[in-house]
Amino acid sequence: MPGKSLSSMDKNLIYRLLKDNFSKHARLYVVAIIAMLIVAATTAMSAWIMRDIVNEMVVSRDIQQVMQIAIAVAVIFTVKGFATFFQGMFLSRAGNSIIAEQQRKIYNRLLQQGVSFYNNMPSSDILVRVTHNAQAARAVIDTVVTSFVRDMFTLLGLVAVMFYQQPLLSLISFIFGPLAIFGVRILMKKVRKIMEQELSSLTKIVEIVQETTVGIRIIKTFSLEHIMRKEMDSAVKAVEKRANSIAVLESATSPIMETLAGLAIAGAIALSAIWVLEKGNTPGEMMSFITALLLAYEPAKRLARMRVSIEAGMIGVRMMYELIDKPITLTEAENAIELPKGKGEICFNNVRFSYLENQPILHDINLQFPAGKMTALVGASGSGKSTIINLIMHMYDPDHGSVEIDGTDIKYVTLSSLREKLAYVGQDTFLFSNTIMYNIGLGHPDATEEDIQAAAKAANAHDFIMKMQDGYHTQVGDNGNKLSGGQKQRIAIARAMLRHSEVLILDEATSALDSESEASIKEALQRLTEGKTTIVIAHRLTTITSADKIIVMEDGKVAEEGTQRELLASEGIYSRLYNYQFNTAE
Incomplete structure (x- = not known):
């Protein structure tokens, strides 16, 4: 040498x-x-x-x-x-x-x-x-x-x-x-x-x-x-x-x-x-x-x-x-299995998690997200809502405990089989620098143009797309910078709809929509979520009035859970948050 x-x-x-x-x-x-x-x-x-x-x-x-x-x-x-x-x-x-x-x-x-x-x-x-x-x-x-x-x-x-x-x-x-x-x-x-x-x-x-x-x-x-x-x-x-x-x-x-x-x-x-x-x-x-x-x-x-x-x-x-040579921060288990087919019930069993050592985010969480039902996560910023979503999507492994889907610990399943079961729409909508059709079609690579248009209609996006010069072939620009926030959000929702997954995760998915669009999306989501396990993170409580179950997080722990009627009757954290939002709106 x-x-x-x-x-x-x-x-x-x-x-x-x-x-x-x-x-x-x-x-x-x-x-x-x-x-x-x-x-x-x-x-x-x-x-x-x-x-x-x-x-x-x-x-x-x-x-x-x-x-x-x-x-x-x-x-x-x-x-x-x-x-x-x-x-x-x-x-x-x-x-x-x-x-x-x-x-x-x-x-x-x-x-x-x-x-x-x-x-x-x-x-x-x-x-x-x-x-x-x-x-x-x-x-x-x-x-x-x-x-x-x-x-x-x-x-x-x-x-x-x-x-x-x-x-x-x-x-x-x-x-x-x-x-x-x-x-x-x-x-x-x-x-x-x-x-x-x-x-x-x-x-x-x-x-x-x-x-x-x-x-x-x-x-x-x-x-x-x-x-x-x-x-x-x-x-x-x-x-x-x-x-x-x-x-x-x-x-x-x-x-x-x-x-x-x-x-x-x-x-x-x-x-x-x-x-x-x-x-x-x-x-x-x-x-x-x-x-x-x-x-x-x-x-x-x-x-x-x-x-x-x-x-x-x-x-x-x-x-x-x-x-x-940098070690992979998240790897599949040795001899990982395909996630068995099921209805999509999700369970957290004594889950503890921290992003940084000695700074725990979740403390011995026990949760159940019923199959085919809509469950809403509510709580202040930093209470652990997004962390729960990250663990469900297996972006991280819990420090202790397990996250199970239909009784199978997702730590031991292949990432591809898990992700096929999930669809996600986040509050920070990301679009690739390509056409509208390309971005919606990513939800299901084998989808036809008719399938893509049907998803866009269900997400209340078809009308504004057709008003554009190139319709579905319109270039969205770098991270969708040629579209408004609401338009980007609806394209992302259409992408999730096209996926036809058993589990749907919505992280402030309607936050960028005006009231009229939000009403249309809520109606579309009701059709979309029928028979599917849906997890919704929401700060605006108007978006979760139809939730089958509401979980209130506080400081990394489950503070309350139940239906909206039950939580309002208990006059706890959710009730105070609900009254504050609606009184402020009035």
Whole structure:
């Protein structure tokens, strides 16, 4: 591996990177490597043939031999040109394939992660890792392959020519090699730290852009443009400063190599003159040696800079594998089973749960959501309502106890069979940047256009959709930014309706609707929920008047449960909340 300055961890990562990718793209790399070897051989041959060119033209003066040599030179450079073409083409194809492969691998890993993973990792950090780090992986592999094949063999071939023609001069020239390596090692110590800082600044830029696109209304309303501009300017300056620092370090190898190479070549020329003029050596041998020495300069310089390039790329490779190797926060049980068919009864048995250690959210909850009935969850923010929903959807595992559907602990069932049984509409409606038909159709991939329209009609969305220029083929924009909040909500409800699942979860699903639309949705939901287990989280109690059961949460515990009539008669928490809302409305 490339040098002692790389840590054992980095060497292992490079080995892993090559192992993971080289075999998959072996055919492309084999062709590229063969082409590199041809480039190396023809480069050495171009130095070797200088001896015959000079001797035949200056010493022998044989025109026939000169013409043959001229043809040989043309052949050598033509072969080298085609070899360089194939080297670049196949290396690029392999590299592009590696980028695509790594991006797919990272994204698949992201899809496997649970919700807690995304709670703890900023989206801007994830974006940089998916885009930049895959590029870094390709850059490291390209550097390793080209340096260890093309540059190394080119240098070996030219050194062989030099030693064959002038062994003593070659030894003298190599005195300067260790000095160059020592100079590059000094530069290496600064590269890693600067690269880490640059990636951190790139993440900050992505974060600012994300916040700007999502929060543009707040930025405009509160005139925050100058603050956002200042933050972006600071982040961009940081990236620019560190990029300039890296450029300086990478370029610093040039004066080192140029100076040492100049001294070596000057010394070789001076000694060559003495050898030719005073000791009778042929000028062809000296010209061949000097040509080989000059041609060896570029591959030697690239090899010297290789460690700087690898070290810069290894920052991204480390971050990429850090993401790929991060443990899955939520996994299926070993030998998980399909969730058996049933009516959809949900039970919580002594469930305790906390997002953060020693900060419990739910305390020994025992609940039953009757099959085919509507159950409403009511309570103040932070009382545990959304956490109950998250556990039902198996976004998290409980710390203690079990969540069962039809008597089966969902911890031991496949995620796919569980999710097929559920449909969900949240208060923060999310739409994909595609058409209305696409977004509704996600509820059931096999649905026909007629099915989608029927769901939209049931959700009171069909009329406003048809008034749009492209109807169901209207693009909704980034997260539905071309639609109003109520329109987005109704499309999300239509998506849930299309799913035809046994369990329906509505988390403030009608919060963005006006009174007329809400009345239509309530009527549609009554049809939709018939015979299905429905769980509704609601702050507006008008939306749950038809609920079969109401559960009142307080500080992570069940404070009250029963029908609305029973809870109003008890004059407890629900009764006070009910009276407060309706008195305030009046």
